[in-house]
Amino acid sequence: MKRLQLQRWSSSVLSPRARAGSRLHQQLYSTGLRLQSTASPLQSETSIPDDVEHVDIGDPGMMRHVRRVHKRKTQLQYPSPPVDAAIKSPKLAALHARLYLPSRLPVQTLARTLVDASADRNADFNNEALATLGHDLLTHYTSEHLLCNYPRLPLSVIFAAMYAYVGPKTLAAMTKEWGVDWATVPGGEVDPGLLQFKRIDPGTKVDEVSQLQSPRPYAAQKGWRMTVSSKIFYDDEFGDAIKGSAASNEGVTTEMASATFVRAVMGAIYLHAGRPAAKRFFEQHILSRHLNISELFNFSQPARDLARLCARENFEPPVAKIVSETGRKSRHPVFVVGVFSGQDKLGEGAGASLAEARERAALAALKGWYLYSPLNPRVPSSMEEEGAAPWKPAHVDVGEVIV
C-alpha cells in the first residue's frame, strides 16, 4: 500500500508565516479593524523588529531589554505559545525523547498537541483535528484487537474493555505516566512543554447530555431503558451517550484535556511518521497495559444464562453435581460443584453453600465460553504491512445469549 505524503498536510503548523496569516484572518473576522488598513498583514507583523531597530541608543543592554519587552508583548497577544518557542523548550524536547517519538515528528507538532481547544480556539493551532484522527485510530486498533482476540465477548464487556484500554480515564493516567504537567492558565508566554487548557468552572455539570447533541431520540428521559443494541447505533465506542463539543467559552476538565492530548499525539504520529509508526506506538503504549478481561464480567443470573446458552448451542442441558464437599454440618462447609452437560464438565466452583457453589460453577462455565480466544489471531490492519500473508477470515461468533 502506497503511503501518502502526509507531511505536507501538517505544514500549516510548521511555518510561522501561516501562523501570522491565520492569526490575522482570525482578527479580521472577529474585529474587522484590519479591513480599514491597506497594509499587508504579513508586513505589519514583520515590522515590529524594525521598530526596535529605530530605537538606536547605542546601549546593547537597553536594546536587549527593548527586544525582550517587544517579544513578550507579541507573545502575550497569542492565546497559545508561538511556533518558534517550541524549539527552545527543554521540556518539550525531553518529552519527545521520553516517548521515543519518531524524529520525523517535529517538536512544533508535539507542542501543538499540548494546546487544547479551550486554550486556543483557532483550529489551526489547537489539537482538536489531531485528536479526532487519533481517537479514530485508537478506537479502531483497540476494537479490532478485542474482536479478533476474543470473538465471543458480550457487547457490554467489549464496551468496558474499550473503556479500559482507550477510555478517557486511561488516557489521563497515561498523560501522568508520561510526566506531562499542565499550565495553570494557558497563554502565549507559557512553556510549550506544558499541557494548556482552560479549566472548567467548579460546579459545572460535566455529564449532562443535551437533547440537541445526542442523536438518540428522547435522550433527556432519565429513567428509560437503553438496550445494548441501541448503544451500538446511537452511542459512542464506550457505550456512553454522545456529548456534543463543549461551548467555546467553557473550559474542560483535566481528564478530558489529558485524553485529548494523548489522542492528538497518536494522530500526529500517524500524520508525520505514517501508519507503521502509529501502530507501533499503539502497541507499545496501549496494548502493553495490563487488563484482565475475565474481571470485567458482571453476571446477574449465571445459571439461567448457561441454560440458555446450552439450549442455543444444542448441548445437553447443564446439570450441577457435587464434586467434593467437607464439613456439611460444620460452621464452615465447603462444597465443590461442577456443572455438567452430559459427560462434559463445563465449569467448577467452590462455595460455602450449594447454591453459591453452583452459581460459581455456572459463572466459570460462562466465562470459559465467552473468553474463547483463537490461536494466533490476526487483525485486519495487519494486512497493511509489507509482505503480509494472505488473509484468513477471523472467527465471527453469533453473539451473546439473549435472555
Next chain:
Amino acid sequence: MPVKGIRTVASARNGVGAFILQCKRLDFHYCNFWASSRGMLNFLTKDLPAFAREHPQIEIRVSPRPAKHPVIKGHYINGHEKAICVRNLEPEDIMKKTMILKEASGDKLKRTKKPVTSVNESVRGIWSPYHGDLRGV
C-alpha cells in the same frame, strides 16, 4: 440484561511495551566562590554536556546557589523529589551520584523480598484440599 461490563482502567506496565524513564528533571546547583563546589564546577563544564546528550529524556537545569554547598536534585514522574549534596566531591563521584538519581524510580527505597513479582496468575494453579485423592489418616 444478562451480563454487564465493569469499567476499570488498564494498568501500566512500564517496560513491557515502551519504557519511560522515571527521572524527568535534574537540577544542578553550584556556588562560584565556595571551594566545596570546585568538583561540581568541573563536572558542569566537562561531563554534563555529554551526559545531557546521552539522556535527552531528562530536562537539565543548571543554576547558581550562592553561599551554599552544591546539590543535585532529581524530579520524578510520580511527583517525588530526591536531592543529593555533592560538596567536596570529585567529578567522577558526582557522575556516580547523578547516575543514582537518573536510575531511581522516585519511590522510597523498598526491600524486595521475592525475586519475581507478577500480576499474572500462576500457571500451576493454587493447591486445593478438595481435589485429588483422599488420604487415609
